[in-house]
Amino acid sequence: MGYKQGRYSKFIKPLIGFVDLIIINGTTYLFPINLESHYPFIVYITVAWLIISVKNNFYEVYRHTKIIQVIPLLIRQMIIFAIILYAYMGFFKQPDLGRLALANYILFASALIFSFKLITFYLLRKFRSVLRGNGRDVIVIGGNARTKQLIEIFKKKSEFGYRFRKEFFVNDVNFSLEKCFAYVLENNIDEIYFSVSELSNKQINKLIDFADNNLRTLKFIPDNKDIFSKKLKYEYYDCIPILSLREITLNEPFNAFLKRTIDLIFSSIVIILILSWLAPLLAILIRLESKGPIFFKQRRHGLDGEEFDCLKFRSMSVSKTTNDLHVKKNDTRVTKLGAFIRKTSLDEMPQFYNVFLGHMSVVGPRPHMTSLSEVYMQKADKYMVRHHVKPGITGLAQVSGYRGEVETDVDIINRVKFDIFYIENWSLLLDFNIIIRTITNMFQGEEKAY
Structure with missing residues (x-):
């Protein structure tokens, strides 16, 4: 578990894409396109650019990609983008839109995108060859x-x-x-x-x-x-x-950006609308029942095996074994309030802070205690594949009946199988399906939620 990649190359493509969006949006203000309303046009070209980029694999430029492969990508991207821009006049009935100004905008934006793409392409190569970075x-x-x-x-x-x-x-x-x-x-x-x-x-x-x-x-x-x-x-x-x-589908920059965006939106909504009043309320109730901290922090393994502090509302009385032993059925350490918040999964709510901070995702393989991960590695083949993506508050294994205590080796083996299936078959629809099933289970109650 000591292998930690610590790379920042995963941020390169999203950063380049962000700069491209600034270029195509910012340059619209340099030409008298004569728009009735500027903001719908900005939304239109932003969404169009993202869709074209995904379909065209515009940002799939790897360290071994040749310049002769990059240029056709650029040409194809800008031609399709130009066609969609001119389609804006028909879709939104803009007869007064300046066609010549729009053409000048497209040429100027294309020149900037071309220049930026080629410059970053060569700078990254020099960074690797001269400075020996990103190796x-x-x-x-x-x-x-x-x-x-x-x-x-x-x-x-x-x-x-x-x-x-x-x-x-x-x-x-x-x-x-x-x-x-x-x-x-x-x-x-x-x-x-x-x-x-x-x-x-x-x-x-x-x-x-x-x-x-x-x-x-x-x-x-x-x-x-x-x-x-x-x-x-x-x-x-x-x-x-x-x-x-x-x-790994989630290694694709656009998919990673999309999932991270949804995680930020989802966690922000929960933190503002729910945790803003639930956290103080539970804090009072937890303190009234037993002494100790409001939040329970536990070291767990995340993306690429990196360790992080996973947050929960404390549901057990404080003891030396609280941090090391997995909770079992009828565990005497669990308080009366703790039994309720564990049964309803309310104890997991602070993990939306983890999601907001980037340690976790809303949906993904559940993170395990670092001590248990070492044990599970020996019991379940390909256990470490789970760490190719961020861990989640909920996951496919959890909504499929494999949550809570691992009673037998079969439990962890099947949990890993579901996790690997999720990693290899990820989609937004699958995430939404898991979230809906999780919410349903919260209200219905789960046998292994103790």
């Missing part, structure tokens, strides 16, 4: 023409930001995957590349399990195109084809 430590397993070509790319293309550390030869008499795993853990390797043709199915499955359980990125070096499938992401590093095993 990834990698190893390669296998020894053939393809692996040698890939290693040469890592060494020569410093602008990609890959720091090649070591090559493991499968045909070496001393080779073992256990040695590779030990090296990865000891040297905090970020990504593992391996040649499919040199490993057995058993070894590949072992690699996949290791990567999943230790939050490492695993990528395939194919020897032909016959093994491609719809579940694999296919990319080129120069002329070398690379396959990625698992695509």
Whole structure:
């Protein structure tokens, strides 16, 4: 659990997108477009830009992307954006809208977007090659023409930001995957590349399990195109084809931005409309029943295994074991008020503060105590995959009957299965469905809410 990535590269794409929105909105004030009302137009072009960007994969520019791939993206984006802008006249009946001024606006905004996109593209490359920032430590397993070509790319293309550390030869008499795993853990390797043709199915499955359980990125070096499938992401590093095993939908910048926006809106509404009066009321009742703090803070694992303080309303009397032992049925530590707020899940409400601060999401895999996470890692295969996304106040496993105390190994195994399904199949509709089911369960009561 000690592996913490601590990267800020996930903020690059949303930041670039934000600047693009400032450009397309700000430049509207420089031209006499002759709008009847400026604000509907701003909303229109903002929504249009976001939709086009998602459909066009405009911000899917990776460290190994070539400039010849970026330019068509720019051209396609601006052409579609121009068409939608001129459609504004017909949709909203704007006969007096200045067509020439609108054309000048589009050309000027396009020039700024082009310039900004290309400048950031080259600056990021220089940042990786000269300052050695935004890097990834990698190893390669296998020894053939393809692996040698890939290693040469890592060494020569410093602008990609890959720091090649070591090559493991499968045909070496001393080779073992256990040695590779030990090296990865000891040297905090970020990504593992391996040649499919040199490993057995058993070894590949072992690699996949290791990567999943230790939050490492695993990528395939194919020897032909016959093994491609719809579940694999296919990319080129120069002329070398690379396959990625698992695509985390929430790693896409737009999806992450969308989910974070909804989390902020949802948590703000709850904090202002509910916690503003509920917190003081419960604070008084909790203090009247037992001495101790109003809030109960517990260290839990979050995104990428990072630890954070998970907040709850205190529902138990203060003792030395309160922070270490999971609550069991008929637990004597639970107070009378605590039993009620646990049954109705009101004790979880302060976690909306965690959501607002960015530690958690409204929906996601439930975070576990750090001590329990160490135990569950041994019992449930791929347990660490849960930490690819932010933990949630509620989750698919919880509304599916796997909440509260883990009584048997089957409980945690099934909980992890539901969590991985959620991660691999995330959508806003799934989030809303889970939220509705959670609210329904709060009023109906749950058997394992104790």
